[in-house]
Amino acid sequence: MDIYGIKNCDTVKKALKWLDAADKSYTFHDYKKEGVDPERLAAWESQVGWEVLLNRRGTTWRKLPDEVRDNIDRDSALTVMQENPSAIKRPVVENGDQVLVGFKADDWEAQLG
Numbered sequence: 001m002d003i004y005g006i007k008n009c010d011t012v013k014k015a016l017k018w019l020d021a022a023d024k025s026y027t028f029h030d031y032k033k034e035g036v037d038p039e040r041l042a043a044w045e046s047q048v049g050w051e052v053l054l055n056r057r058g059t060t061w062r063k064l065p066d067e068v069r070d071n072i073d074r075d076s077a078l079t080v081m082q083e084n085p086s087a088i089k090r091p092v093v094e095n096g097d098q099v100l101v102g103f104k105a106d107d108w109e110a111q112l113g
Contacts, residue, residue, distance in 0.1 A: 001025065001112075005091035006032040015091045015103040024112065031085040038082055044092060047099045050077040053089055060086040 003019070005012035007030045019026055045053055054077045055061060061069065064087075068076065081088045093100040093112075100111055 002027050002029060002094040003091050004029045004031050004036070004088075004094070006030060006086065009090050011103050012091045015093075015108070018103070018105055018108060022112070031088065036082065036085055036088065038078075041078060041081060041088075044099050044101075045074070045078060048101055050074045050081075052101050053077070053092075054081060055087050055089040058086060060084045 001019075001024060003012075003015065003026050005015070005028070007028070016026075016028065041053075054072070064080065064084075068080065072080070089101050091101075091103060095112060098111065100108070
């Protein structure tokens with residue numbers, strides 16, 4: 001299982017704590033430091049949709065020019081996330097063919113058990 005996120009993000013910290021408590025093995029990738037491979041980002045988008053992946057609640061989103069936010073679509077969202085990894089909702093979990101975005105303990109329990 002691979003976890004993608006930003007190490008100092010509170011949601012990521014909760015997710016990693018949950019995984020540790022559940023004794024799940026994982027590899028963590030800090031996309032703030034390592035970036036995100038464009039092919040991987042496109043694969044996530046094809047599975048969950050850009051609307052799910054794009055973090056519209058964070059500072060990065062709010063700092064984007066109005067013209068970008070007002071005209072966001074799939075292609076521009078992928079560009080924004082590629083150029084600003086903080087604009088990707090976190091964490092993103094790859095578990096085999098499965099992709100989960102965000103952390104909700106009940107959902108993770110059901111999906112990752």
